[in-house]
Amino acid sequence: MSSEFWELGSDNRESMQRVMLHFDMNSYFASVEQQANPFLRGKPVGVCSTMSRRGCIIASSREAKAFGIKTGCRVNEALELYPQVNLVEVDPPKYRSTTKRIFSICADYTEDIEAYSIDEAFLDLTGSVESFDRALGIAKTIQRRIRDEVGEWLTCSMGITWTRWLAKFASDTAPKGGIVVLTRESLFQYLQGRDLQDAWGIADAMEARLNILGIRTLDQLAVYPVQNLMSVMGKAGYYLWANVNGIELGGLEVKRPPKTIGHSHVLKKRDLDRTFHMAVLMRLAERTGRRLRGHGYEAHGFYYYVQFDERPSCGGSRRVHHPIVTTNQIFRLVWKEIAPVVAKDKPGMFALGLFGLQPRADQLSLFRHERLSPELSRAIDEINSRYGEETIVQGPLLKLEKMHAPDRVGFRKTMEAEFSGAAELQYGGG
Amino acid sequence: MYVDKVQETVRVFADFSGTQVRPVAFIRSTGRRYDIKRVNLVYQKRVGDRYHWCFACSDEANTYVLFYDPENLQWTLREVQMEG
Numbered sequence: 001m002s003s004e005f006w007e008l009g010s011d012n013r014e015s016m017q018r019v020m021l022h023f024d025m026n027s028y029f030a031s032v033e034q035q036a037n038p039f040l041r042g043k044p045v046g047v048c049s050t051m052s053r054r055g056c057i058i059a060s061s062r063e064a065k066a067f068g069i070k071t072g073c074r075v076n077e078a079l080e081l082y083p084q085v086n087l088v089e090v091d092p093p094k095y096r097s098t099t100k101r102i103f104s105i106c107a108d109y110t111e112d113i114e115a116y117s118i119d120e121a122f123l124d125l126t127g128s129v130e131s132f133d134r135a136l137g138i139a140k141t142i143q144r145r146i147r148d149e150v151g152e153w154l155t156c157s158m159g160i161t162w163t164r165w166l167a168k169f170a171s172d173t174a175p176k177g178g179i180v181v182l183t184r185e186s187l188f189q190y191l192q193g194r195d196l197q198d199a200w201g202i203a204d205a206m207e208a209r210l211n212i213l214g215i216r217t218l219d220q221l222a223v224y225p226v227q228n229l230m231s232v233m234g235k236a237g238y239y240l241w242a243n244v245n246g247i248e249l250g251g252l253e254v255k256r257p258p259k260t261i262g263h264s265h266v267l268k269k270r271d272l273d274r275t276f277h278m279a280v281l282m283r284l285a286e287r288t289g290r291r292l293r294g295h296g297y298e299a300h301g302f303y304y305y306v307q308f309d310e311r312p313s314c315g316g317s318r319r320v321h322h323p324i325v326t327t328n329q330i331f332r333l334v335w336k337e338i339a340p341v342v343a344k345d346k347p348g349m350f351a352l353g354l355f356g357l358q359p360r361a362d363q364l365s366l367f368r369h370e371r372l373s374p375e376l377s378r379a380i381d382e383i384n385s386r387y388g389e390e391t392i393v394q395g396p397l398l399k400l401e402k403m404h405a406p407d408r409v410g411f412r413k414t415m416e417a418e419f420s421g422a423a424e425l426q427y428g429g430g
Numbered sequence: 431m432y433v434d435k436v437q438e439t440v441r442v443f444a445d446f447s448g449t450q451v452r453p454v455a456f457i458r459s460t461g462r463r464y465d466i467k468r469v470n471l472v473y474q475k476r477v478g479d480r481y482h483w484c485f486a487c488s489d490e491a492n493t494y495v496l497f498y499d500p501e502n503l504q505w506t507l508r509e510v511q512m513e514g
Contacts, residue, residue, distance in 0.1 A: 036471040036486035037493045039431070039513050086431055094484070097473035151471055388478040 019125040019135045022167035023158045026176045028119035029059035032098050033088045035151035044085045046078050051089050052268050105145045109138050114252040122164055124252050132181050135160045139179050165243040168200050187246055191218040262353020263287045270346040277342050279400035282331050284352050289327035293381055298323035300356030304334045307349035314341055326377040434510045442505040453485050453496055
């Protein structure tokens with residue numbers, strides 16, 4: 001009886017019109033800043049990772065883009081391009097909270113949401129609507145509700161079609177604040193003459209390989225014999241061809257556990273100050289350790305990377321026998337590797353991370369005695385979770401100002417936005 | 431644009447309407463009253479296991495960021511941005 005039920009359910013879902021919607025907030029961080037401060041609206045705004053001249057512009061407003069100030073640009077380059085650009089320091093909680101409100105609106109229309117990034121998501125509307133026209137209605141409603149309930153300056157581009165890949169492609173190629181609906185009938189026409197790099201997953205290297213085969217536009221890729229593509233590019237060739245032709249390869253991605261956890265920081269001052277280097281590294285280790293323990297993992301390897309201004313960067317990775325759990329372990333392992341190199345040359349950037357992640361086994365060691373036990377780490381984590389980060393800190397962090405290695409915004413899988421759970425008491429603008 | 435980061439407890443007139451609350455005006459320690467023309471963005475910041483509500487507001491000339499701690503019902507002025 002139950003197997004009949006599932007077969008029937010499965011057939012029904014397969015026969016339904018698949019409807020996938022992708023939305024991407026336009027110039028997100030800069031738009032949120034312009035939403036918060038109306039005096040910035042209509043002006044070039046650059047959101048910086050740090051306010052130093054070496055800092056990186058992680059988002060720019062439409063007005064700033066018109067002056068050539070793009071994501072990835074250095075602060076000093078942005079100031080050269082347009083000296084009057086309004087620079088704002090990144091404020092991760094502001095963007096996370098705004099994302100949460102936007103995703104909560106989306107959750108009113110479907111439970112099947114894949115948060116692809118802090119400013120974009122896929123909504124599987126299959127079963128919720130029977131046609132693209134109805135999905136278009138929902139898309140317009142979501143756009144209106146974002147304007148009304150979150151902020152009138154926030155706009156998003158949307159793509160509606162029947163596969164995940166095409167939905168993102170449609171949204172990426174939609175005008176700012178616009179919606180593109182791709183049907184099976186209109187797909188080929190939409191692909192005609194489009195650059196290969198308009199497609200999600202095709203960058204310089206892939207484009208060059210396709211060019212060698214005589215493929216220069218997306219419509220040429222769609223009609224290219226798939227066997228030939230596979231003989232040259234293997235499975236990747238099939239994936240490309242299938243995606244462009246609207247063959248669903250995966251659907252929404254379920255949230256997968258991380259393979260690595262790590263943090264990096266561009267130093268605000270360049271010197272040989274050992275105490276300062278230890279403090280920054282300890283903060284990165286603490287942040288990494290907090291996330292590791294928050295997931296309930298232990299690590300079996302670590303990596304590190306140090307960038308210098310005046311000599312080649314150095315880095316490496318090691319596997320370890322004794323599982324890594326505590327902040328102190330992370331710090332000591334990484335410091336041992338980098339202490340000799342930062343004693344001679346002034347470092348510009350530190351990065352560290354953990355790999356070989358497994359659920360914590362809490363296996364006791366016969367041969368080693370940890371200076372700071374996992375139990376003590378757990379207790380410190382609980383206090384910091386309850387009373388705020390760095391309520392209790394490791395010694396080296398005592399004198400380190402907050403501006404060094406501050407909270408960072410996660411762009412992809414590191415972001416932790418929830419889709420629902422509106423607070424009992426709502427707080428509204430107007 | 432000039433940004434002044436402050437940490438000043440302020441008295442706030444708030445409009446509680448249904449399930450929504452909206453700051454209408456606030457009085458600084460100097461006794462001066464500031465009328466809020468618009469609440470532009472509302473967001474949350476986590477402090478330990480609690481959340482502070484943050485209101486990015488503006489009047490005719492400046493923008494202000496007010497924090498509200500629902501635990502102790504305290505309002506704090508955190509930021510003043512002045513044009514020019």
